[in-house]
Amino acid sequence: MDSFLGAQLKLMPEMSDLLQKRYRILQTIQLTKGIGRRVLGEQLSLTERETRKELDALRTQGLIEVSREGASITAEGNEVLTELKEVVRLWSGRSQMELMLKKYLNIKDVIIVPGNVDNDTNTSMLLSQEAAKYLESILLNEHIIAVTGGSTIASISHAMTESSRWKDLLFIAARGGVGKDVRLQANTIASLFASKMNGSYRTLYIPDRLSEEAYMTMKKEPFIQEMMDLYERTNIIIHGIGDALEMAKRRNSSDEEIELLRSRGAVSESFGYYFNNQGEAVHHIRTIGVQLNQLQHIEHLLAVAGGAKKANALISYFKQAPLQTVLVTDEGAANEMMKVIPKNI
Numbered sequence: 327m328d329s330f331l332g333a334q335l336k337l338m339p340e341m342s343d344l345l346q347k348r349y350r351i352l353q354t355i356q357l358t359k360g361i362g363r364r365v366l367g368e369q370l371s372l373t374e375r376e377t378r379k380e381l382d383a384l385r386t387q388g389l390i391e392v393s394r395e396g397a398s399i400t401a402e403g404n405e406v407l408t409e410l411k412e413v414v415r416l417w418s419g420r421s422q423m424e425l426m427l428k429k430y431l432n433i434k435d436v437i438i439v440p441g442n443v444d445n446d447t448n449t450s451m452l453l454s455q456e457a458a459k460y461l462e463s464i465l466l467n468e469h470i471i472a473v474t475g476g477s478t479i480a481s482i483s484h485a486m487t488e489s490s491r492w493k494d495l496l497f498i499a500a501r502g503g504v505g506k507d508v509r510l511q512a513n514t515i516a517s518l519f520a521s522k523m524n525g526s527y528r529t530l531y532i533p534d535r536l537s538e539e540a541y542m543t544m545k546k547e548p549f550i551q552e553m554m555d556l557y558e559r560t561n562i563i564i565h566g567i568g569d570a571l572e573m574a575k576r577r578n579s580s581d582e583e584i585e586l587l588r589s590r591g592a593v594s595e596s597f598g599y600y601f602n603n604q605g606e607a608v609h610h611i612r613t614i615g616v617q618l619n620q621l622q623h624i625e626h627l628l629a630v631a632g633g634a635k636k637a638n639a640l641i642s643y644f645k646q647a648p649l650q651t652v653l654v655t656d657e658g659a660a661n662e663m664m665k666v667i668p669k670n671i
Contacts, residue, residue, distance in 0.1 A: 342417045349414050350440060351380050352389060352403055357448045360396040369446065423660050430667045431644040433651040442658025444633040449656050450481060457630045457654045458485035461564065464626050465523075467493040470556060472500040472616055473519060474565040474597070475512040478630050482564065483518035495525030498556050500563060501598060501615030528556065532614055550614055557616050563624050567631040567643045568595045577611070594639035596629075597621075603638075605645020627651040637662030 354369060355361055361369075367377035381397060384390045389403035399407075415421045420438045427436040437456050441449030461482070465471075469492075473479055497519040499512035508514055513529040520527035530553055532544060544550050568576075570592035574584050590608035592600040598611035599618050607618065621627060627648055631640060632655045640659055644651075 345410070346414055346418055348380060348384065349407070349410055352384060352399065352407055353440075353452075354448055355390055355397045356399045356404065356407060357451050358396075360398050362396045366397065369448065420657065420660070423664060426667055427653075427660060427663060430663075431641075431647070431653065433644060433647060433649060433653060435652045436660075437652065437654045438660045439632070439654070439656050441656055442632070442634055443656055444635055444658055449632060449658070450478070451485070453478065453630060453632050453654055453656060454481040454485040457482045457564070457628060458487070460652060460654065461562070461628060462487065464562065465492055465495070466561075467495070469561040470496045470498065470559055471519065471562040471564065472498050472557065472560045473512055473515050473563075474500045475510050475515060476566045476568075477510055478566050478632075479512075479564055480510055480515050480518065482630065483515055483522055486519065486522045488522050490524040492523055492525065495520070495523050496556075497523075497525055497527040498553070498560070499528070499530040499615075500557075500565065501530065501613055528553065530614065538612065544614055553614070557620055558623075560616075560620075560624055562626040562628065563616065563621070564628045564630065565596055567629055567636065567639055569593075569636060569639045570595045570600050574600075583609075593642035596643055601642050601646065603642055603645075605642060605647075607646075621648050624648070625650065628654070630654045632656035632659050634658035634662045641666065 350370060351366070351372075354366060358366075363377050363381060364374070366372070366381075367374055370377075372380070381390065381392060384403070385392055388400060389406055390397050390399055392398075418440065420440070424436045424438050427438075428434075437460065439449060439452035439456050441452065443449045443453065473483075497516040499516045501512055513531060516527040516529065519525070532550075545554075570587055571584060573595040574587055574592075579587075587600055587609055590600075591602040592608050593603055594601045597616055597618060598613050599607045600609040602608050610618075627650055629643075629647070629651055631653075637659045640653070640655065641663055644653070
């Protein structure tokens with residue numbers, strides 16, 4: 327930690343808690359755009375008196391405005407959030423957790439946002455914003471970007487800055503459809519990214535699971551072979567990581583298959599592969615899409631998943647994840663993962 331910041335904390339240790347509290351209030355107001363005092367207090371577990379006091383302080387400093395529609399952030403408030411971001415990361419301990427998790431999971435980087443998606447919808451927005459920011463930092467012209475499905479990945483497309491500065495970006499579906507909600511399938515999400523980033527997209531309109539006969543037949547189709555070639559040339563993959571049994575239920579797996587997953591100790595799922603506590607693939611859905619062995623040569627892998635409930639799934643998946651993976655997660659998942667990290671790491 328910076329020596330000046332360290333000295334400040336020794337002199338006034340209560341300053342850290344107050345700064346983090348006001349920063350989180352300001353951040354929540356920025357995300358929600360017109361939030362009422364009661365709802366704000368409920369989201370941040372503050373009493374009505376405490377909420378009123380902090381809102382008055384922020385308004386006096388010109389960081390927020392309060393109207394009938396609720397509290398909204400000012401331009402100066404936005405500047406303060408930007409300037410204090412790194413300080414708050416240091417004082418909150420997230421910076422140190424990121425370094426420890428990066429080493430423990432043996433991956434390129436870990437980015438942790440405040441909160442827990444299990445009980446705070448604003449945290450989902452923060453996950454999306456950080457993932458979008460990272461993606462924008464690595465994008466180059468003519469990149470091929472494969473995306474998986476799910477609400478988390480879909481929300482990243484909404485958080486991207488609409489721009490025409492990139493040329494010839496191609497977004498492709500990393501697999502066929504999963505679940506009944508078309509809006510959250512990889513095909514739709516690829517089109518959303520392309521629309522936002524002035525790019526094009528390619529879809530993969532086939533079932534998520536295929537019989538062996540259908541699988542062998544589909545592999546011979548020219549458009550499938552073309553997609554497989556695109557996967558080999560993909561520069562970036564954006565994907566989620568799920569709880570094994572939860573994902574199996576979303577796929578309407580049979581009772582027999584779910585029991586098979588239980589018996590084999592399946593904990594996590596990604597790309598249609600189910601992994602146990604040791605990171606070993608114990609089951610695989612027969613499907614057309616990105617295959618596990620293709621991940622090793624992908625330049626950038628961006629994994630986005632949060633929530634304390636996903637901690638075990640994350641640890642399971644990262645037992646075998648490629649080194650070039652960057653994980654964007656939240657404090658809920660990070661705090662749970664920290665419980666199993668050796669103290670001498």
